[in-house]
Amino acid sequence: MSALEELLKDVSRDKEKLFIGKLKEAKFLEGDPSLAFIDVPEGMDEGLVQKLAQSFRLALLTEVPGWAAVSMRLQYGEASEKENAECLWRDMPFKYGYLPGIVENVRDIAENLRKGIFRLPGGKSEETFDAECSFDDKVDSFYKEILLGEWFEEEEGKWVLNPALTIFTLKDNAGRVWLEFVIAEGRGYRTASEVERRFRGNTAGMGEGQGLSKESSEAGSAPNGRLYLDADFNPVRKVGFRIDMAEGRIEYTIDTLPNRTPKEAYEIAVTRFEEISDSIKRSVSKGVLS
Numbered sequence: 001m002s003a004l005e006e007l008l009k010d011v012s013r014d015k016e017k018l019f020i021g022k023l024k025e026a027k028f029l030e031g032d033p034s035l036a037f038i039d040v041p042e043g044m045d046e047g048l049v050q051k052l053a054q055s056f057r058l059a060l061l062t063e064v065p066g067w068a069a070v071s072m073r074l075q076y077g078e079a080s081e082k083e084n085a086e087c088l089w090r091d092m093p094f095k096y097g098y099l100p101g102i103v104e105n106v107r108d109i110a111e112n113l114r115k116g117i118f119r120l121p122g123g124k125s126e127e128t129f130d131a132e133c134s135f136d137d138k139v140d141s142f143y144k145e146i147l148l149g150e151w152f153e154e155e156e157g158k159w160v161l162n163p164a165l166t167i168f169t170l171k172d173n174a175g176r177v178w179l180e181f182v183i184a185e186g187r188g189y190r191t192a193s194e195v196e197r198r199f200r201g202n203t204a205g206m207g208e209g210q211g212l213s214k215e216s217s218e219a220g221s222a223p224n225g226r227l228y229l230d231a232d233f234n235p236v237r238k239v240g241f242r243i244d245m246a247e248g249r250i251e252y253t254i255d256t257l258p259n260r261t262p263k264e265a266y267e268i269a270v271t272r273f274e275e276i277s278d279s280i281k282r283s284v285s286k287g288v289l290s
Contacts, residue, residue, distance in 0.1 A: 004062065007055040009280050015044065016277050019052045023270045026252075034262045036252040046245050053250050056273055057239045060254060062188050063272035064265045066235035067118040070184045070195045072110060073226045076100055077176035089178065102177060103143065103169040109179075110229055112168065116148050117161040118183045119259035126199075127159075130180035133170065144170045151181070159183075161258040186233035196228040235260035236269075 008016065018041040029035035040049055075089045076099045098105045104112070120127055129151040149163025157163065170177065184199060238255040254262035 002062070004055055004058040004276060005280055007051060007058065008277055011048070011052065011055075013277075013281050015041075015048060016052070016281075018044065019056075020270070020274050020277065023056065023273065026266065026270075028263055028266075034254050034256075036254065036262070036266055038250040038252070040243070040245065040248045040250060042248075046243070049243055049245070049250070053241050053243060056269065057241055057252075059273040059276070060236050060239045060252075060265060060269045061234065063276070064234060064236050064260065064268045065185055065187050066233040066257070066259060067120055067183055067185050068231040068233045069113045069116055069118075069181050069229055070186075070199055070231050071226060071228045072113055072179065072181040074099065074106065074109065074180075075178045076102075077178070099177065101171050103171060106227070109168045110227060112166060113148075113181055114229055114232070115162070115165055116183075117257050117259055118159055119161065120159055120183060120185060125185040126182065127184075128180060128182050130178065132176060132178045134176045142171065146170060146177075151179075184231075186231060188234055190231045190233070192228045192230050195231050199228070236265050 022038050022041055026036045026038045029037070073091075075091055077089050102109075131151045133146045133150070145166045146168050147163060148160055148165040148167055149157065152160050152163070167179070168177070182199070186198075190198070235257045236254065237257060238253075240253040242251045243249075244251070252266070254266060256262050256265050260268075
């Protein structure tokens with residue numbers, strides 16, 4: 001049982017309905033859309049108001065879906081000794097290793113990719129992007145930063161909210177590097193092993209792969225170059241609330257990533273809060289929860 005379900009299971013359905021009704025009538029401060037004001041249900045004691053307000057805060061922090069990079073595949077090209085032969089593509093050696101011509105190691109590249117802020121269009125819950133990067137372009141430096149936006153076509157540009165994020169840096173005469181990554185929709189924070197259980201086999205070419213998690217401490221091989229990543233899907237970064245019983249008001253402060261507005265996140269959380277409340281009450285009535 002989640003922390004949210006634990007908080008709600010002992011609250012009467014009538015009281016929850018009153019609170020949810022007030023959530024749906026929330027007013028957002030004009031000029032500051034991160035502030036939402038909710039009226040305290042009439043006759044509700046402060047302890048219950050505190051419990052329900054905290055429960056809704058948890059819904060905002062855990063139940064609003066967002067998007068994150070869930071896996072990556074990185075290869076590097078080696079020139080063949082044969083004249084006019086095609087480039088030889090090789091997978092990354094292991095998750096802590098360095099690829100020829102790249103400043104960052106594999107783990108650093110994965111961590112940079114995890115900082116990407118994405119929003120896929122409606123109807124898309126998963127999408128794969130790939131691009132080949134090289135030092136062929138003329139630059140006034142011995143290094144060339146490869147930015148996140150380079151993986152998105154012009155019409156896909158609005159899907160990435162921080163395109164200037166550096167993913168890795170090529171050294172002069174670095175040759176060729178190919179990176180593919182998958183963006184998916186989800187809720188909450190998922191470790192690499194949880195991500196792998198969900199997504200393995202859902203994307204063509206993923207193969208077996210190997211988890212790349214902060215919890216991992218042992219270097220290992222990735223025979224097909226596919227690494228699964230820790231994924232933080234939650235677009236809501238911080239939520240605070242203040243209860244003023246004298247004024248009969250609850251004030252929420254909602255801080256989100258650019259891929260969700262505070263009001264959008266709030267409305268989704270209200271819907272999820274009501275769904276979870278209904279599910280708990282059905283389970284209690286059937287004797288599943290006690």
